[in-house]
Amino acid sequence: MNWISPFRLKRAGMLSMNRRNVGYIGRYNERSSYPLVDNKLKTKLIAAEYDVPTPRLLQVVRQQHEISHFRELVDELDGFAIKPAKGSGGKGITVITRRDGDDYIKASGAPVTLETLERHLSNILAGLYSLGGTPDVAIVESLVQPAADLAKCSFQGVPDIRIVVFQGYPVMAMLRLATTDSDGKANLHQGAVGVGLDIATGHSLNAVQFNRAIHLHPDTGLALGNIAIENWRQMLEMASRCYEATGLGYMGVDLVVDAIEGPLLLELNARPGLAIQMANGEGLLPRLRTIEQLKRFHLTPEERVAYAIKAFARPIQQN
Structure with a gap:
């Protein structure tokens, strides 16, 4: 695995936060698309x-009195995920992987009671995890059972894949693996x-934790x-189709691979972080400029993916 220091990465075209915010998020993302x-x-x-x-969507909790229906729903479930609809950065997401008597076991292995989960739902509705603290709704989803080849890579939590999509073209990707530090969640910060x-190819390149190069999973x-x-x-084409779905020119697409359902969209992010550059050992800016310089954009997701594969493939390293 090759590693490029932050200094060399800057010289190699690292996209800075200011340039991302002004030159890409501000320029290519219409505000009207953000609610999506x-x-x-x-x-x-x-x-x-x-x-x-x-x-699969199991329940939407919009009002406090609907929390009682949650108790009825989960009585027949071993695993599920609770998410605030307007949460960000993984805040407020609780993943339950199994039951142990009256307790529900989180992805981190910690037990919680039904009453604790109901209070969590109440906090979500109050806006504790939402952007700006505005009132929110809670989503209860089916539990993703990660494909075995990826499950072994992560620690307790479900691994996911972030793909940065620019003008409908997948330009950079990384696999995110949960650790003890991340409490079973796949959030780098x-x-x-x-x-x-x-x-x-979808093959691994470099790996980082807390922006430091690593070669082995810490757990x-x-x-x-x-x-x-x-x-x-298939995952690249799914990510590319999100461009038509949202109209956002610059976004992060987060996918998971379920053992039965296959690739699934987890969420979209109109302000994707920049640590993906450290994980790839390469800056985003040259790839973004390559797309900006196209004289004619490709009209279908399949065409855009084919172009990205050809344009951004890593050279084969000679031993």
Whole structure:
């Protein structure tokens, strides 16, 4: 696995936060499209219209009195996920993987009671996790059972894949793996591992935790240099279709691979973070400029994916 220091990465075209905010988010993302990605419920509904599958929706809790229906629902479930519709950065997401008597076991292994989950729902409705603290709704989804080849890479939590999409073209990707530090969640700023992926093949490149290069998963000891994502082209095309679904020119598309359902859209992000560059050992800016310089854009997701695979494939390293 090759590693590029932050200094060399800057010289190699690292996209800075200011340039991202002004030159890409501000320039290519219409404000009118933000509600589609800032609200997970709206994301699920619009994704379905564009044949992008998502985890099955079990319940939407909009009012405090509806929390009583949640008790009835989960009485027959072993696993599920609770999410604030307008949460960000993984805040407020609770993943339950199994039951142990009257307790519900989180992805981190910690037990919680039904009463604790009901209070959590109440806090979501009050806006505790939403952008700006505005009142929110809670989503209860089916539990994603990660495909075995990816499940072994993560620690307790479900691994996911972030693909940055620019003007409908997938330009950079990484695998995010949960750790003890991240409490079973795949959020890099909380301590998850980011593994850069070759956009052409879905094979692992570099890996980072807290922006430092690593070669082994800190909890499992698994080597991170020989991971390959199955159904990779399908996932790229799913990410590309989100451009038509939302109209957003610059976004992060988060996908998971379910053992039965296959690739699923987890959520969209109109302000994707920049750590993906560290995970890839390469700056985003040259790839974004390549797309900006196209004389004619490709009209279909399949055409855009084919172009990205050809344009951004990593050269084969000679031993």
